[in-house]
Amino acid sequence: xxxxxxxxxxxxxxxxxxxxxxxxxxxxxxxxxxxxxxxxxxxxxxxxxxxxxxxxxxxxxxxxxxxxxxxxxxxxxxxxxxxxxxxxxxxxxxxxxxxxxxxxxxxxxxxxxxxxxxxxxxxxxxxxxxxxxxxxxxxxxxxxxxxxxxxxxxxxxxxxxxxxxxxxxxxxxxxxxxxxxxxxxxxxxxxxxxxxxxxxxxxxxxxxxxxxxxxxxxxxxxxxxxxxxxx
Amino acid sequence: xxxxxxxxxxxxxxxxxxxxxxxxxxxxxxxxxxxxxxxxxxxxxxxxxxxxxxxxxxxxxxxxxxxxxxxxxxxxxxxxxxxxxxxxxxxxxxxxxxxxxxxxxxxxxxxxxxxxxxxxxxxxxxxxxxxxxxxxxxxxxxxxxxxxxxxxxxxxxxxxxxxxxxxxxxxxxxxxxxxxxxxxxxxxxxxxxxxxxxxxxxxxxxxxxxxxxxxxxxxxxxxxxxxxxxx
DNA sequence: TAGATTGTTAATCGATTAACAATC
DNA sequence: TAGATTGTTAATCGATTAACAATC
Numbered sequence: 001x002x003x004x005x006x007x008x009x010x011x012x013x014x015x016x017x018x019x020x021x022x023x024x025x026x027x028x029x030x031x032x033x034x035x036x037x038x039x040x041x042x043x044x045x046x047x048x049x050x051x052x053x054x055x056x057x058x059x060x061x062x063x064x065x066x067x068x069x070x071x072x073x074x075x076x077x078x079x080x081x082x083x084x085x086x087x088x089x090x091x092x093x094x095x096x097x098x099x100x101x102x103x104x105x106x107x108x109x110x111x112x113x114x115x116x117x118x119x120x121x122x123x124x125x126x127x128x129x130x131x132x133x134x135x136x137x138x139x140x141x142x143x144x145x146x147x148x149x150x151x152x153x154x155x156x157x158x159x160x161x162x163x164x165x166x167x168x169x170x171x172x173x174x175x176x177x178x179x180x181x182x183x184x185x186x187x188x189x190x191x192x193x194x195x196x197x198x199x200x201x202x203x204x205x206x207x208x209x210x211x212x213x214x215x216x217x218x219x220x221x222x223x224x225x226x227x228x229x230x231x
Numbered sequence: 232x233x234x235x236x237x238x239x240x241x242x243x244x245x246x247x248x249x250x251x252x253x254x255x256x257x258x259x260x261x262x263x264x265x266x267x268x269x270x271x272x273x274x275x276x277x278x279x280x281x282x283x284x285x286x287x288x289x290x291x292x293x294x295x296x297x298x299x300x301x302x303x304x305x306x307x308x309x310x311x312x313x314x315x316x317x318x319x320x321x322x323x324x325x326x327x328x329x330x331x332x333x334x335x336x337x338x339x340x341x342x343x344x345x346x347x348x349x350x351x352x353x354x355x356x357x358x359x360x361x362x363x364x365x366x367x368x369x370x371x372x373x374x375x376x377x378x379x380x381x382x383x384x385x386x387x388x389x390x391x392x393x394x395x396x397x398x399x400x401x402x403x404x405x406x407x408x409x410x411x412x413x414x415x416x417x418x419x420x421x422x423x424x425x426x427x428x429x430x431x432x433x434x435x436x437x438x439x440x441x442x443x444x445x446x447x448x449x450x451x452x453x454x455x456x457x458x459x460x461x462x
Numbered sequence: 463t464a465g466a467t468t469g470t471t472a473a474t475c476g477a478t479t480a481a482c483a484a485t486c
Numbered sequence: 487t488a489g490a491t492t493g494t495t496a497a498t499c500g501a502t503t504a505a506c507a508a509t510c
């Protein structure tokens with residue numbers, strides 16, 4: 001097949017690269033705070049503990065942000081990565097569940113700096129409904145449909161108990177919310193076109209446990225296990 | 232070089248595989264609840280959305296848990312993966328910081344089922360010190376050194392404000408705590424032999440934002456950006 | 463036994479690292 | 487200009503997938 005013109009077939013950036021972007025963003029933010037104006041991939045690589053090659057490859061997925069013989073201008077690169085990650089977006093975000101986790105999320109002022117504006121919190125507890133966290137009103141979960149039909153909502157942070165998570169996820173997805181941030185230890189399956197990002201706390205903790213055991217060989221506190229496979 | 236005996240050079244299991252183990256564990260737990268006795272890699276693969284080949288490869292890093300022509304016995308495999316992950320361990324765990332996040336963690340009863348026993352919580356707030364969460368006493372952070380010298384502590388969950396995280400991490404690591412679960416958006420660098428597992432919430436959220444933008448092309452709410460690179 | 467499905471080797475794919483020409 | 491460092495291509499490494507002989 002002949003391609004008459006150079007097609008703009010921008011190859012999709014791999015998830016591995018995307019996941020590293022917030023980390024670059026943090027390091028550049030730190031460099032800015034330290035008043036460091038420029039940085040080479042070599043210097044950044046030794047700070048971050050990854051190869052300079054990887055840094056240059058990653059950045060070049062999005063554009064040539066550096067200058068030969070000079071390196072990268074910290075502020076410029078910080079802003080560029082911010083643009084790629086969309087930190088100057090204003091994702092309209094709601095939190096569902098005003099328990100400890102929901103309140104912790106509501107109090108994270110950093111999310112707003114990263115482009116996520118929390119516009120409402122929902123809960124079923126009448127003691128909580130009507131109160132505020134950082135000027136964000138906690139509303140009755142029953143008013144969710146009303147609220148979303150009147151306020152465009154991009155993202156819902158799901159911080160509700162385990163059993164309620166699939167139900168609530170279904171509800172918000174049905175209402176057109178496109179992004180779900182799920183804190184329950186389950187994989188949501190929804191018949192809607194949504195992006196789901198999981199924070200599987202217990203998975204993370206179990207990986208820590210595995211690594212600890214691997215490195216320090218903790219002794220088990222249980223009785224000896226039967227390793228035969230005879231079913 | 233000649234190896235007189237077959238050396239037990241068990242190849243280290245890759246992190247990619249280890250990270251999938253908790254997910255297998257969850258799916259097997261669900262199957263158990265559904266009273267499903269046996270499962271083939273094919274059937275499990277379609278439930279989990281990964282290839283059957285990957286499942287068999289992953290499991291065979293640790294042993295042959297299946298049976299040709301039969302598949303895997305759900306309960307047996309569940310227990311085996313539990314053993315690999317150390318769910319019958321009793322990691323002595325403390326939480327530092329009894330704010331919303333610390334309290335959320337303290338209330339997660341599932342951690343104990345996964346082998347993590349929370350034995351104490353620490354905070355600086357005099358209003359919290361002396362109170363309890365699920366029978367776990369909140370102690371004054373000043374008594375941390377005393378406590379750890381009298382109670383063996385494997386893991387510390389760090390849920391303290393950003394600025395205090397490196398200080399607290401240094402303190403617990405110095406006291407011999409081997410595993411740190413870090414909730415602050417930073418990479419801890421410590422001069423001790425510790426395993427650090429991070430829960431970088433804002434990183435996760437930014438990846439969600441990136442994916443949303445990629446898929447639905449959200450319009451930016453900020454003014455047009457200058458993409459020239461002229462520093 | 464015949465059928466099913468694993469365990470495992472080989473092939474493929476993708477991600478990381480190395481190398482170096484381009485260029486500031 | 488000379489030196490430094492990027493952008494980018496090529497080489498390597500590792501992880502995923504495919505294939506199939508072993509075997510329950």
